[in-house]
Amino acid sequence: MFLEVKNIVKSFGSEQIIKELNFTLNAQNTMSILGKSGCGKTSMLKIIGGLLSPDAGEIILNGINVANQSPKHRKIVYLYQEDLLFPHLNVFENIAFGLRLKKLPENEIIQKVNSIIASLELEDQSGKMPHQLSGGQRQRVSFGRAIIINPALLLLDEPFGSLDAGTRQRMQELFKKLTKEFDITSLFVTHDLKEAILMGDQIAFMQKGRLKVYQDKTEFINDKETGVQDEIGFWDGLKSKETISKH
Numbered sequence: 242m243f244l245e246v247k248n249i250v251k252s253f254g255s256e257q258i259i260k261e262l263n264f265t266l267n268a269q270n271t272m273s274i275l276g277k278s279g280c281g282k283t284s285m286l287k288i289i290g291g292l293l294s295p296d297a298g299e300i301i302l303n304g305i306n307v308a309n310q311s312p313k314h315r316k317i318v319y320l321y322q323e324d325l326l327f328p329h330l331n332v333f334e335n336i337a338f339g340l341r342l343k344k345l346p347e348n349e350i351i352q353k354v355n356s357i358i359a360s361l362e363l364e365d366q367s368g369k370m371p372h373q374l375s376g377g378q379r380q381r382v383s384f385g386r387a388i389i390i391n392p393a394l395l396l397l398d399e400p401f402g403s404l405d406a407g408t409r410q411r412m413q414e415l416f417k418k419l420t421k422e423f424d425i426t427s428l429f430v431t432h433d434l435k436e437a438i439l440m441g442d443q444i445a446f447m448q449k450g451r452l453k454v455y456q457d458k459t460e461f462i463n464d465k466e467t468g469v470q471d472e473i474g475f476w477d478g479l480k481s482k483e484t485i486s487k488h
């Protein structure tokens with residue numbers, strides 16, 4: 242198993258916000274995590290990424306317990322909705338940043354960055370500064386910056402939350418393509434039911450600090466707690482009202 246999270250617990254004061262977190266994830270798979278506001282999703286990602294210390298538990302990544310390692314040693318990238326691009330660097334340099342830190346030869350940097358820019362369909366934007374880009378384009382640059390350093394695990398916190406429906410759909414398709422192309426393993430937090438189903442090889446639902454991982458999408462869809470049945474009921478109700486009004 243590529244990622245094993247074992248018995249993670251976390252409290253703030255008397256409030257236990259993460260309760261016995263246990264799950265596993267195979268390499269090159271995406272787990273969608275759905276849950277209401279305040280249920281503990283961001284805290285869980287921050288613990289796995291090393292930005293928040295758990296009170297107890299283990300995070301085993303590729304056979305190594307990283308729970309006590311600093312964030313920069315974990316090879317985990319945490320990407321959230323408000324992407325953080327360097328405002329004074331253009332698209333190419335924002336994406337190249339991680340490689341420059343590693344002091345790779347210039348020709349290798351150029352080749353790698355241009356190849357990612359092409360995969361992200363950003364060829365025409367390469368010289369632009371972040372403030373000259375649309376929200377969806379900025380989000381793609383963030384992906385590029387994350388992917389180019391080959392993270393062992395990518396943590397995505399509602400990455401498409403601020404995008405309009407059409408851009409969001411294109412980003413979902415692009416993300417699917419890139420995860421295959423770059424062998425990415427990821428946890429994908431979303432508030433959107435459809436997105437959770439589309440993006441995840443596995444689906445989990447968080448409620449009051451407890452994570453329930455489903456065996457398959459059917460089990461997730463049939464669980465009344467997730468809200469999928471209410472959604473289906475809503476559309477079915479609308480359809481039958483239309484049928485009645487047509488007659």
Ligand SMILES: Nc1ncnc2c1ncn2[C@@H]1O[C@H](COP(=O)(O)OP(=O)(O)OP(=O)(O)O)[C@@H](O)[C@H]1O
Binds near residue numbers: 280281285
């Ligand atoms: N630094 C902190 N100190 C005290 N309580 C905190 C802290 N950070 C988070 N919490 C609490 O922990 C709980 C979980 O917060 P978290 O941000 O993980 O939720 P979330 O599921 O990501 O919510 P959202 O979907 O709204 O982003 C909330 O009750 C929140 O108030």
